[in-house]
Amino acid sequence: MAKLHFRYAAMNAGKSTALLQVAHNYDSLGKRMMLVKPSVDLKGGDRIVSRLGVERPVDFLWADGEPLNVTKADYDVILVDEAQFLSPRQANDLLDVAVRVGVTVIAYGLRTDFRGDSFPGAARLLTVAHEIEEIRTLCACGSKATMNLRSINGVPVFAGDQVAIDDGSVQYESVCAACHQRFREEAGASWD
Structure with a gap:
């Protein structure tokens, strides 16, 4: 039975690298796959890009409201990068592909944003x-x-738009809850 898998992590954990490794493994087995990322993810354009320098073109840049036309005859697996940027409707569509269509879906993404x-x-x-x-x-x-x-510009922030793609002035790092709280307190930011 096909399943919907969600593999999540903090920033810089190697999610895109892991996805590209899985894609390589499916390729080596001659499996049919579709690589997808949400169209709102502007990093890398139409490519999945790992910070290690590995990259691969996507097959589908998926806009919210656009159908994900998939049949069991076409694909063995769908790999989704930057899944945090999906809408709830798109997440439901991935579940539908696994359950109704019978194609395995493996989605990679962040669980939470910079505000927690x-x-x-x-x-x-x-x-x-x-x-x-x-x-x-x-x-x-x-x-x-x-x-x-x-x-x-090197100063931790806790307010602003949920999505801000790396552009040189915006940096992200993965931290533990205690360090996140310490930076939050030093910035005078509350959880409100």
Whole structure:
């Protein structure tokens, strides 16, 4: 039976690298796959880009409201990068592809944003996915990183648009909850 898998992590944990490795494995087995990313993800244009320098073109840049036309005859697996940027409707569509169409879906993404809030797509995937797997990474302090810290020109920020793609002035790092809270307090930011 096909399943919907959601593999999540903090920033810089290697999610895109893991997806590209899975794609390589399916390729080596001669399996048919579709690589997808939300059209709102502007990083890399029409490519899945790993910070390690590995990249691959996507087959489908998926806009919210656009159908995901998939049949069992066409694909063995669908791999989705940056799944946090999906809408809840798109997450439901992925579940439908796994359950109704019978094609395995493996989605990779962040669980939370820099403020510690859920991304709507990730929240829905955490709710409906058959299997959920955390990809672990470390904070600079050595603890398990579970949060994302956004800095603009080197200064941690806790307010602003949920989505801000790296452009040189915006940086992200994975941090543990304790370090995230410490940076939050130093910035005078509250959870409100």
